[in-house]
Amino acid sequence: MASYYVNTNAQPNGDHEVHKDGCAWMPSETSRRYLGEYQTCAPAVAEAKKQYASADGCIHCSPSCHTR
Ligand SMILES: [Zn+2]
Numbered sequence: 327m328a329s330y331y332v333n334t335n336a337q338p339n340g341d342h343e344v345h346k347d348g349c350a351w352m353p354s355e356t357s358r359r360y361l362g363e364y365q366t367c368a369p370a371v372a373e374a375k376k377q378y379a380s381a382d383g384c385i386h387c388s389p390s391c392h393t394r
Contacts, residue, residue: 327363327364327365328346328347328348328363328364328365329346329347329360329361329362329363330344330345330346330347330360330361330362330363330364330367330370330373331344331345331347331352331353331358331359331360331361332344332345332358332359332361332370332373332374332377332378332381333345333353333357333358334353334357334358334359335353335357336378336380337382339394340379340380341380341381341382341394342374342377342378342380342381342382343381343382343383343384344361344367344370344371344374344381344382344383344384344388344391345358345384345387345388346367346370346384346387346388348387349384349386349387350386351384351386351387359377361373361374366390366391367383367387367388367390367391368390368391370383370388370391371383371388371391382394
């Protein structure tokens with residue numbers, strides 16, 4: 327299991343990126359929200375989508391959930 331976080335600031339394309347704990351691209355503490363502990367990025371992104379209209383996995387730590 328790993329801790330996942332969502333960036334509270336949207337990317338230029340409107341997506342809120344989801345990161346796994348330890349990612350070098352993790353947003354600062356003031357710019358992220360804890361999503362929970364998950365085996366994979368898929369349920370973490372699903373949780374992020376409950377909070378934001380658009381969310382996507384970080385290409386660096388969650389490439390399998392990076393769709394655009
Ligand atoms: Zn990341």
